[in-house]
Structures are given as C-alpha cells and as structure tokens.
Amino acid sequence: MSRQQSINSSQTAASATAQSPLSRSFKATGEDVWKRTEKINAELFTLTYGAIVSQLCTDYGRDFTKINEQLFQMGYSIGVRLIEDFLARTALPRCQDMQETSEALSKCAFKVFLNITPRVTNWSSTKDTFSLIIDENPLSDFVELPMDAMEQLWYSNVLCGVLKGALEMVQLDCDVFFVSDILRGDQQTELRVKLNKVLKDEIPIGED
Amino acid sequence: MNGYTVGENGTNSGMTEQHQFQLFEESLRKVNKLVFQMLINEIIPLSMSVERKLEKSNDEEVSSNMSKLDVNEDSNTTNLLKDIVPSNQLIHDLLDTKDEDKYNKVIDRVRNIGFQVGNKLSELLIFTNNPNLQFKDMDILLIMKFVCRDVWKQLYGKQIDNLKTNHRGTFYLFDYDYPPIREFCIEENALKKELKLVEPFLEFPVGIIKGVLASLGYPPEQVICLATFVDRPNNDIPDTSFAKGISFHIQITTQNNQ
Numbered sequence: 001m002s003r004q005q006s007i008n009s010s011q012t013a014a015s016a017t018a019q020s021p022l023s024r025s026f027k028a029t030g031e032d033v034w035k036r037t038e039k040i041n042a043e044l045f046t047l048t049y050g051a052i053v054s055q056l057c058t059d060y061g062r063d064f065t066k067i068n069e070q071l072f073q074m075g076y077s078i079g080v081r082l083i084e085d086f087l088a089r090t091a092l093p094r095c096q097d098m099q100e101t102s103e104a105l106s107k108c109a110f111k112v113f114l115n116i117t118p119r120v121t122n123w124s125s126t127k128d129t130f131s132l133i134i135d136e137n138p139l140s141d142f143v144e145l146p147m148d149a150m151e152q153l154w155y156s157n158v159l160c161g162v163l164k165g166a167l168e169m170v171q172l173d174c175d176v177f178f179v180s181d182i183l184r185g186d187q188q189t190e191l192r193v194k195l196n197k198v199l200k201d202e203i204p205i206g207e208d
Numbered sequence: 209m210n211g212y213t214v215g216e217n218g219t220n221s222g223m224t225e226q227h228q229f230q231l232f233e234e235s236l237r238k239v240n241k242l243v244f245q246m247l248i249n250e251i252i253p254l255s256m257s258v259e260r261k262l263e264k265s266n267d268e269e270v271s272s273n274m275s276k277l278d279v280n281e282d283s284n285t286t287n288l289l290k291d292i293v294p295s296n297q298l299i300h301d302l303l304d305t306k307d308e309d310k311y312n313k314v315i316d317r318v319r320n321i322g323f324q325v326g327n328k329l330s331e332l333l334i335f336t337n338n339p340n341l342q343f344k345d346m347d348i349l350l351i352m353k354f355v356c357r358d359v360w361k362q363l364y365g366k367q368i369d370n371l372k373t374n375h376r377g378t379f380y381l382f383d384y385d386y387p388p389i390r391e392f393c394i395e396e397n398a399l400k401k402e403l404k405l406v407e408p409f410l411e412f413p414v415g416i417i418k419g420v421l422a423s424l425g426y427p428p429e430q431v432i433c434l435a436t437f438v439d440r441p442n443n444d445i446p447d448t449s450f451a452k453g454i455s456f457h458i459q460i461t462t463q464n465n466q
Contacts, residue, residue: 039238043332044362048247051324052254055317059258066261072288074254077295078246085242113240138239164285175285 026092026103030111033089037112042138049139053155064152071154075161083166086112098195099123101172102130105163105193114138118191128195131179133188145183154178159191171199229338241365249388252408253298255317259310260293260301303405315411322415323422326359330423333358346425348460352379355420363416364388369453377460384440384453386413392450403437403452410435410454417456432459 053071060066090108095101102120110116116138122131139156154160160176167174175194180186293301305311334341338358343350356368360383370382389409414433421431437452 034240038241038365040241040244040365041233041332041362042237042239044329045239045244045247047328047332048244048321048325051321051328052247052251054324055321056258059262059317069288070254070258070261072285073257073292074250076289076292077253078243078250082243082246113243115237115239138237160285161288164289173286177285 022100023103023107026107027111027117029090029092030108030117033108033112034115037089039115042115042141045138046141046143049158050143057149062148064149068152068154068157071157072161072164075158075163076165077161078158079162079165079167080169082113082162083169086166087170098128098130101167102132102193106132109166122190122192124194130193132191132193134191135188137182137189140181140183143183150184153183154181155183156181156189163191163193167193168199173197173199229336232336245388248412249409250295251318251321251412252302252314253295255314255321256298256302257293258317259314260298261291263310299405299408302408303401315408318408318411319415319418322412323419323428324415326416326419326421327423328419329359329362329416330354330420333362343424348377348426349373349375351421351424351426352381352458354424355417356381359416359420363413377462379456379458379460381417381456381458382438382453383456385449386410386454388412389450399451406450407435413454414456417458421458426460426462430460430462432461433457 052074053067056067056070060070086109089112092104092108095104106118106120110118110132116134116136118132118134120130121133123129134156137156139159143155145153145155149155154177157178160178163176164174167176173196175192175196177192178190179192180188180190182189302311302314305314333354341354341358343354352371352373356371360366360368364387366383366385366387368381369384370380372380372382389406392406414435417433418428418431422428434457436455436457438455440453
C-alpha cells in the first residue's frame with residue numbers, strides 16, 4: 001500500500017515499525033486506560049440500551065429497517081464525539097494501515113469503552129476490510145429477540161454507527177455493518193469494517 | 209418539612225454484610241461510565257429525531273408507493289446517514305418547537321425510556337441482596353431513600369444531596385451536581401435560554417423516579433414528578449460545573465398509602 005492512512009493526528013509521529021510490539025502496546029495502552037477509567041455496572045448499560053431499542057420498536061411500529069437506521073445514526077452522533085475522548089486518553093500515534101487500525105479498535109477502543117476485546121479476522125486480500133468478532137456484547141447480554149425482529153433487526157447497530165463516526169473523524173471513510181449476530185441465531189456476532197477511502201488530511205480542529 | 213441525611217448507613221452489625229456487598233458489586237462486569245453517560249444524553253436528540261421522522265413519513269404517506277423501491281444495500285452504510293441531523297441541532301430544534309403537542313411527544317418519549325430503565329433498575333438492585341434495602345410495608349420514605357441512595361448511586365455514581373418531605377406524600381429530592389449535565393457550558397448572560405435547552409435532559413431522571421416507584425407499588429397515575437432548576441445552597445462546586453442544581457418535586461396522590 002502506498003498511501004498512508006492516518007487514524008490520529010497527534011504530533012507524536014509514529015516511531016513504531018514492527019507489528020508485534022505495536023500490537024502489544026495497543027493491548028497495554030487499552031488495559032492501562034481501562035484501569036484508570038470511571039466505570040458503571042454493565043447490566044445497567046445493557047438495560048438502558050434495551051429500553052431505547054424497545055422505545056424505537058414502539059415508535060416505528062416494528063419497522064426494523066427504520067430502527068436499524070435510527071440506531072446507526074444515534075451511534076454516529078456518539079462516535080464523532082467519543083473519538084476525542086479516545087484520542088485524549090490513549091494518546092495513540094497515527095495508524096499506518098488498516099491492520100493497525102483494527103488492532104487499535106479491538107485492543108484499545110473496545111477495551112477502554114466496553115471492556116471487551118473483539119477478535120480481528122476475515123481480512124480481505126487487499127487488506128482494507130476486516131471483521132470484528134464480538135463474543136461478549138455488553139449491549140445485548142441476556143437479550144432475546146422475538147421472531148420478527150430476529151429476521152430484520154440489527155440490535156447492536158449503534159456500534160456500527162459509533163465506529164463509522166469515530167473513523168470518519170480520523171479521516172477514514174469506512175462502511176461499518178453487521179454480517180451476523182448471535183441474537184439472530186447466527187453462530188457468532190460479526191461486525192465488518194470496510195475502508196472506502198482515506199479522506200484528505202485536513203487540519204484538525206483546535207490544532208494550529 | 210423535615211430534612212434527611214441520605215448517606216447514613218445502618219448499624220455496626222451490618223458492616224460485614226456491607227463489605228461483602230461491596231465486593232460483590234466490584235466483581236460485576238463494568239463498562240466505561242462516559243459511554244453510558246453519552247448514551248443517556250443521546251436519548252434527547254434521538255427522541256426528537258424520531259419525532260421528525262414520524263412526522264415526515266406521515267406527510268409522505270399520501271404520495272408514497274414510489275419510495276418503496278429503494279434498494280436495500282446493506283453494505284453501503286453512508287446511505288444510512290443521508291438524512292442525519294446533528295444532535296445539537298436537534299436539541300435546538302426541540303427548544304424552538306412552537307408545536308406544544310410535538311414537544312410533549314418528544315418529552316414523553318424521553319420519560320418513557322427513563323421509566324423503563326427505572327423499572328428494571330429497581331429489580332436489578334433488589335435482587336442483589338443489598339443489605340441497605342429493607343422496605344418495611346413498602347414505606348414510601350424508605351423507597352425514597354432507596355431512590356436517593358441506591359438508584360442514584362448506580363446511575364450517576366453519587367447520591368441525591370438532600371431529601372425533604374412533609375410526611376404527607378410530598379418529597380423534594382435535590383441534586384446540586386447532576387452528573388449528566390455537569391459539563392454543559394452555560395454562559396451567564398444567556399442563562400435563561402440555555403436552561404430551557406437543558407430542561408429536556410431532566411426528563412430522563414423524572415422517568416427513572418416514576419419507573420422505580422411503579423415497580424414498588426406506586427403506579428404512574430398516582431405519582432406526579434416535576435424537575436426544576438434550583439440554586440445551590442453553597443458554592444463549593446467548581447465554576448466549570450453546570451450553574452444550577454435540580455429539584456425533583458414528587459407528589460404521591462393516593463390517599464391510602466402514607
């Protein structure tokens with residue numbers, strides 16, 4: 001790949017080279033920040049999200065396409081703001097490619113915010129698309145969907161929106177979508193991230 | 209009106225239980241508090257967004273049938289953002305709404321989500337063997353203390369600062385530093401308008417309170433709960449914090465329950 005992908009515009013330009021030490025440092029950073037984070041009971045988080053989805057089901061009369069879209073948009077609004085906090089807390093250097101981005105997402109972002117570390121897998125041959133396998137999902141713990149919702153609802157779609165919004169803020173135009181979900185009776189919960197293009201590196205707000 | 213200190217715990221003999229409970233609490237799975245806070249704050253613009261979309265789809269219904277053709281491209285997620293309105297815009301739109309009916313619908317939606325959370329949250333708290341919990345005869349004062357202490361702690365990491373009651377079904381709960389709005393910047397000169405802007409954010413905890421009460425035998429039609437801004441009694445809270453405290457005025461309207 002010739003073009004550099006930037007996930008972070010911090011001035012500490014990446015001196016990291018080899019993949020494995022960096023990967024280890026993602027893990028260490030994630031765990032370290034998590035330790036110092038103010039936390040709340042995951043079950044409270046689960047039931048709050050559940051209340052939101054259930055309200056949307058009432059409002060949209062179980063039109064799950066609309067619910068998926070609304071959840072995605074909600075996530076996007078959160079993601080574009082959450083990224084600031086993420087960059088401030090982790091002080092991560094720029095990611096050089098999507099492989100680093102995937103590690104930063106899994107080992108840092110998911111760790112710091114949801115205390116989970118999804119597996120990164122299913123790379124495309126072009127190395128611009130990958131999957132995150134979410135084994136424990138704090139959004140959907142103990143959730144069971146009724147039949148009609150099982151076929152159409154992406155219950156945790158807010159996550160896709162969050163990633164979409166956050167990645168966009170670091171100049172990565174990506175598609176983010178679920179391809180399977182345990183709640184739908186699938187084997188695993190798989191979230192796909194596909195890089196469309198690296199946006200032009202604009203001067204980030206607040207930096208001269 | 210009698211004032212109550214909310215924070216006091218039971219007797220000394222409860223200490224081991226208390227300690228065990230604390231250990232249990234710490235062993236539970238956790239997520240980042242910030243994410244939770246962003247989620248609950250997003251409920252307000254979300255509720256407005258839903259209202260706008262429902263309105264729009266009502267308008268379109270007459271001349272629809274054509275729009276059903278849109279291809280369902282799962283992988284093109286940019287499509288999902290085509291009609292997105294930024295959250296701060298939605299909050300301003302809500303404030304500027306002239307249509308009272310529309311405003312109320314949005315507020316009801318926020319309250320309703322709070323209600324559901326409160327309802328399930330008290331279940332969650334009661335089934336954890338918390339030694340602080342003892343509802344003798346479903347005494348309303350004990351329930352209020354439960355709200356002030358346990359419910360608030362779980363949701364916001366702090367307790368209600370002050371509880372007052374006349375012992376005839378009227379309660380005032382004061383939170384002088386309500387965490388979800390703590391970081392909202394309010395300019396002193398635009399205070400009135402900006403406070404209006406923040407008002408919808410008080411409806412989520414209103415829903416919570418009504419939800420908790422409903423789960424403990426006080427159905428929503430017997431409970432009035434209103435939130436208003438109040439001045440803080442003292443100024444020991446940093447300037448960077450939101451300028452006002454909140455008062456939750458709760459009125460139990462049934463005669464039979466004390």
